[in-house]
Amino acid sequence: MKIAVIGAGAVGGYYGALLVKSGYDVHFLFHSDFEHVRQHGLIVDSVNGDIAVSTVNAYARPQDMPPCDIGIIALKTTSNEALREILPHALQPDATIVVLQNGLGVEKQVQEILPDATIIGGLCFLCANKIGPGHVKHLDYGAIRMGQFLKDGTAAGITDSMKEVYEVFTRASVPIDLAGDLGRARWEKLVWNIPFNGLSVILNADTSDLIHSEAAQALLREVMLEVIAGARCFGHDIVDDFADIMISATKQMVAYKPSMKLDYEGKRPMEIDAIYRRPVQATADAGYTMEKTRIIMMQLDYLNHKR
């Protein structure tokens, strides 16, 4: 069984290294880090013990990859245009693909490229940053919540494909939760992602700055409640208390810069479409206006375009 890791930044590098360490045959598609990793390998400084992969099956071009049975997509959604070129080379047509990306609509993009593949959406609860070429720093957490994508958008329940992927990651010591309803799981993640990603960029703050400010915490909670109301448009009955649970959980996290904040600081494009525009559009189509989320989105659009 061959596993392809497409995009080896913090997410791909971290999980890919764990899979290699557990004996899997993992093939990494790199972009700018290819030469460095081929020479120096892949390094993860982890709170759970450091990992060094000295010999990496590294590729710069998808044509050079063997067609793999399992794919892990860990690109930023802002690079998803590249998947149309990459996936038919890197994966078997009937591969099982785990999409470790933020926001809404990402599984659909992948399914359109490989119609016969099994698509599983994965939500990473991972505090990790890429701190250099082929070099990941893992700060906290690491679990993945997974659910299978169905073309008609309905809840898949717990499928055999999910169980297979569960076994693979569990052998690599990655804590996995299986969610019977991927749509609901994605919306629950948005309850955190929408307030924290955007406000950390706009207010130049990390999670600790925000969560320990009375004014920012009130704002975070209001945005969370709006996202919860948005989720209800699609039948995901998330209780309002979920906002307080997220706030409490964040208080217990180490101070952390959300991925969008890191992208902004690194002058990379921000994942505004996946995390903001698609949820805003989907709820608008369902007759609900996410006013607060829209304001944050428009502020991010300004900052994104200004560069």
Next chain:
Amino acid sequence: MKIAVIGAGAVGGYYGALLVKSGYDVHFLFHSDFEHVRQHGLIVDSVNGDIAVSTVNAYARPQDMPPCDIGIIALKTTSNEALREILPHALQPDATIVVLQNGLGVEKQVQEILPDATIIGGLCFLCANKIGPGHVKHLDYGAIRMGQFLKDGTAAGITDSMKEVYEVFTRASVPIDLAGDLGRARWEKLVWNIPFNGLSVILNADTSDLIHSEAAQALLREVMLEVIAGARCFGHDIVDDFADIMISATKQMVAYKPSMKLDYEGKRPMEIDAIYRRPVQATADAGYTMEKTRIIMMQLDYLNHKR
């Protein structure tokens, strides 16, 4: 006739210098700039011709001032607590007081201190910055729109006191508009102040950055339309086209940092209460939620408290 200028930053310095130049007997209450102005005078670098007032009637303490007939309040609203101490010294009990301040609720504060005074609210359309002690740079514009405050909050029409103040400022070459309805005039000013002041701080931008960005212009317009809807709660029927007029007018202005942006950069408190909290509270009391304005307010609260 004696005129007191309370607070001589950009606004007080600019208008005060024009009044001195026109021969009026003007008495300035300074705070930190007192010593500098007493020694070096007051300087205005103006697009209309520079003004240097070498001998200024400058005071550091209100007790030293002669009780004046006309008062011009040009403090930031964040210093309004000081008025309780200042006004009974600096002004006759039946003085006419022109409150050149931003936001809502400022005339009421002044009226409570001097119940027999005539209070006129003035909205400055002035691009001027204080660039050093006793040193103002005037970039553009300079008109004041005035309306009389009545204790019951109703429209005063054009009163004799307004006409007297009109004569004074007109002799000093300050373009004056008289507004029969101060409440409406204040809300019209908020249509500009609420989006531009807050977003310039939050997005680290000047008026030109914002107005020439498609994303920011869309956001500015939405916030303006919300403020216009807020004004309607109080019977001020401002047409939606007013938003486009404000946007066009701002496009023709020189690139400018709104006063709140300058306060934030100067590490001074921001006028969040007058420009945001009072309008938000007043409309909430009238049953309307200014959602977008609230988001901006909460973001500003965070930035204000972070320091």
